[in-house]
Amino acid sequence: xxxxxxxxxxxxxxxxxxxEHYRRHTGEKPYKCELCDKxxxxxxxxxxxxxxHTGEKPYSCGFCGKTFSVSSHLREHLKVHIGEKPFECDQCGxxxxxxxxxxxxxxxxxxxxxxxxxxCGSSFSTxxxxxxxxxxHTGEKPFKCDQCDxxxxxxxxxxxxxxxxxxxxxxxxxQCKEExxxxxxxxxxLRTHSGEKPYVCEYCSKTFSTLSVLTVHxxxxxxxxxxxxxxxxxxxxxxxxHRQHMKICRFETESSSSEGGLSExxxxxxxxxxxxxxxxxxxxxxxxx
Numbered sequence: 050x051x052x053x054x055x056x057x058x059x060x061x062x063x064x065x066x067x068x069e070h071y072r073r074h075t076g077e078k079p080y081k082c083e084l085c086d087k088x089x090x091x092x093x094x095x096x097x098x099x100x101x102h103t104g105e106k107p108y109s110c111g112f113c114g115k116t117f118s119v120s121s122h123l124r125e126h127l128k129v130h131i132g133e134k135p136f137e138c139d140q141c142g143x144x145x146x147x148x149x150x151x152x153x154x155x156x157x158x159x160x161x162x163x164x165x166x167x168x169c170g171s172s173f174s175t176x177x178x179x180x181x182x183x184x185x186h187t188g189e190k191p192f193k194c195d196q197c198d199x200x201x202x203x204x205x206x207x208x209x210x211x212x213x214x215x216x217x218x219x220x221x222x223x224q225c226k227e228e229x230x231x232x233x234x235x236x237x238x239l240r241t242h243s244g245e246k247p248y249v250c251e252y253c254s255k256t257f258s259t260l261s262v263l264t265v266h267x268x269x270x271x272x273x274x275x276x277x278x279x280x281x282x283x284x285x286x287x288x289x290x291h292r293q294h295m296k297i298c299r300f301e302t303e304s305s306s307s308e309g310g311l312s313e314x315x316x317x318x319x320x321x322x323x324x325x326x327x328x329x330x331x332x333x334x335x336x337x338x
Contacts, residue, residue, distance in 0.1 A: 051060045052067040056074050061067040069091050072078070078088035080095040084102045089095040097119055100106065106116035108123040112130040117123045125147050128134065134144035136151040140158045145151045153175055156162065162172035164179040168186045173179040181203055184190065190200035192207040196214045201207045209231050212218070218228035220235040224242050229235045237259055240246070246256035248263040252270040257263040265287060268274065274284035276291035280298045285291040 051062060052064055053060050054067060054070055054074075056071075059070060061070055072090040078090050080089040080092055082088070082095060082098055082102075084099070087098065089098060100118040106118045108117040108120050110116070110123060110126055110130070112127070115126065117126065128146035134146050136145045136148050137143070138145075138151060138154055138158075140155070143154065145154065156174040162174050164173045164176050165171070166173075166179060166182055166186075168183070171182060173182060184202045190202050192201040192204045194200070194207060194210055194214075196211070199210060201210065212230040218230050220229040220232050221227070222229075222235060222238055222242075224239075227238060229238065240258040246258045248257045248260050249255070250257070250263060250266060250270070252267070255266065257266060264275070268286045274286045276285040276288055277283070278285075278291065278294055278298055280295070283294065283298075285294060
């Protein structure tokens, strides 16, 4: 015997399931979490929620051992191992394991950015990107290294940073066996083998293998100098020039201060550097960022 909802026509196998279903229409949430007062329409939803507090993850992946608090999350995860990607983008053909990932991907094509920062108006394609961006305003760095106390805005940055301490280089080039600490570094390195140069200068159409080199090159056209000395305000087109300047500027400023010199105007300590670094500022765009 089936029980039918008189509001939407949905059928349920038993009276108790129909009663639970009715709560979708009424908004009733009789199950309350004793730890945070959040309420739920079903006992099962409350049971799953409590795992947020207990940390319980009873569903384990048989391939890699990763655990999950919800069985549906495990099912989605298993697609990574078996290669199943049932959701296809109708614009470019790229496939995804989850419909949510396809939804986010589609915003690349539509340019939709539905999440807006209330503090500066910047917009983002995902709620997570907005959350991370907000930390620029708050200064929050919730991910702390337990070996050197350095803190990071994003958990993946902390994970990458820890490899400085462990020496781990998990990303290996299958063509020359060079190893890297970051997947991005390997991706850039592979372009030395393929010759790929995906970044194009909009002024002269010259191509580059990395965005950072393009950014430096672009200054030839714009005249912009993106590296500024925090002591005296002098700007440089190349990171190497800026780095060398900072060493001398800091030294001269500290010396003037200790000797009762002109520390209140650190620009006077940098005059000689203007000549020394002139040629460096005119170096080719292959200089480092």
